[in-house]
Amino acid sequence: MSQAPEALRTEVRAWLQNNIPRDWRAAMTGTDQDAFVRAQREWFGKLVKAGYATPHWPEGWPGGGRSLAEQKIIYEEVARADAPRLILFFVALYHAACTLIEWGTDEQKRAHLPGILDGKLWCQGFSEPNAGSDLAAVRTRAELRGDRYVINGQKIWSTLAQHADYCLLLVRTDTAGPPQAGLTYLLLDMRSKGVSVRPIAQITGDDEFSEIFLDDVEVPVSDRVGGEGQGWAVAQSTLASERGLTLVELSHRMRYALNRITGLMRARGVAGDAALRRDLGRLAPKVDAACALADQYLLKRIENTEAPGDASIVKLHYARTLRDFTALGLRIAGLQGQYREPFIRGGGMETGNWPFDFMNSYNWTIAGGSDEIQRNIIAERMLGMPREPKDWRL
């Protein structure tokens, strides 16, 4: 699929104008999760039908095969039109889809990719209470019995797992040898017997992530992605898509959201404040650089020239810039910002509820491999600096 860029821009812009749910921000302010889920589903359905939900999917899949220029146009227009962000479908569209496309068998792709377009929801079950940054320490056990794995253990911090139909599950199939080598990657049907989910309240007032308890849960061997013991490698591609690809849309959104900062400065009567103007002027090129880095990364993915650490740079720069962005908003908002207002669900990373946005920005400096972990990756894999020695004593 390839289209003259300006024609695509006009087409997307017109479509968005006619289709964005009216007053969605007001409707999603202070709303509960059920109303949010309904609204997200409706918006997702429209985007899929128009072919704008999956520009990052490869050729041959509905909406896929878009060039860098086309993807950018779609994300830019979505951001410009201030459309709701497809937060509920984030893991399905990126983590699940990219992992299946890279590692899935044809059968698995056929079984799950169309389902994603039909609105099936996914969550990511990697982290555990004792396996966070040290993801290879995953302990959730999967034992092979006949043609099924039987799973026992616990996952935590799984975003929107309470709504998910499926889970990208990282489990331990072997306890001997190096920890990475004993990991296996499964697709878990969340409706299976023995799965229970408990939402966890977040500092933002949302209960966006959940714990997942797995008690003798059975998963057919045919739902394994990659070979037994290949889970680490598969998980790396899930994480790479999260660190890099998702940030094309989010960076362009941040660029458009600069007008939230300028709007706030005007509304608060501080548009002439020299110190704030300087901070804004310092922030904006950083945001531009975030867009440029994400675009460059996407191009590398398309051209197959991605190098280890590339995605970490995109994520680290984005996460730090988002922190600066939301911190500036918080400062401009002043005391007024400290009075608690209901937040907007699906409003993206820059909703204009500054304390909420600021706290939510920790999502990007902690989840998906914290800033510190990205720095380790950059130092070790890009700069070739040595890894920490394994042995230690207190």
Place this chain on the structure above:
Amino acid sequence: MNAELSELRDSARQVLAAEGLAAPEDKTWPLALDLGWLLVAVPEAQGGLGQGLAGACAFHAEMGRSLCAAPYLPAMLAMEAAIHAGREDWIERLGASGFVTAPLVDPTLTITDGGIVAGMASAVPSADRASHVLLGSEAGDCVALVALQQAGIDARHRETWDTTRRLFDLRFDNVAGDPSLVLARGNDAHVLSRRLATHRDFALAADAVGGAATALEMTVEYLKTRRQFGRPLALFQALKHRCADLKARIAAAEALLADSLVRVGTEVDSERAEALGKAAKSFAVSAYAAVAEEMLQLHGGIGMTAEHACHLFLKRALLDEQLGRCTSYELDVADTLLGAG
């Protein structure tokens, strides 16, 4: 970057690496001329590579990478002026052997309709070797080449901390210009001046990302080999993370530069290009300074020695920050986003 350009760029990198860091002007300037590096932006019809500003920046980055002392930047500004004033005679002369310099900050001088030059041009590299200097009037209404060997010009070398550049102050005491060397007047001159200022900012941005890349490479290399507490320093995470942050900062500056060059395209004389150049330059030079500062700190005592290269990067980075258009870019960006304060 196309194949021809990247080949030429790679060979430039090799040649400059063979000369060593901060190789003297006497050695590197002849190389720039002989190897055709001045022709990168010259249109193909005039015997050049036709690679425009983006091509030029690939070479400016190599100059930065090797701390090259050749006055490539001012020479490229003169070439840019000749190209856009349609002066084939000068394109040929500059590409073959002639050296024309140009100030690296905006001069404060007037050029009358009759071509009389009065005032001052600062930060003019290697003026003692140039036949002419490229000048724009402060009002922006005239761009001209002025011969340097004539009465009324006081050229004074100003020693800078950065020893990879030799800067001169030029004072003009009502010097009679040559009318045939006026390249643009009136609106044409405004447009040409803007083009040159934009090229200068982008060139400085490229110099900075090139220099920053080498500085970080050398720092990482040093940390890998220097041992303390029975292990390489590179094993200490506090140091690794600082290097990783510098790497991300350089990558962001490179990406912003590359993306801005794409956005500028061939419209180098637009106001938009000027704004993009300023932002790219400021972002890159501050990254360069940050890397150079960390380079010194992370080298410890040896970094304080004149013998070691750390200070060369630091001094060039600090000078780069003061060249080009140094109005506060943050406030310019805010003006664009918010309207004038």
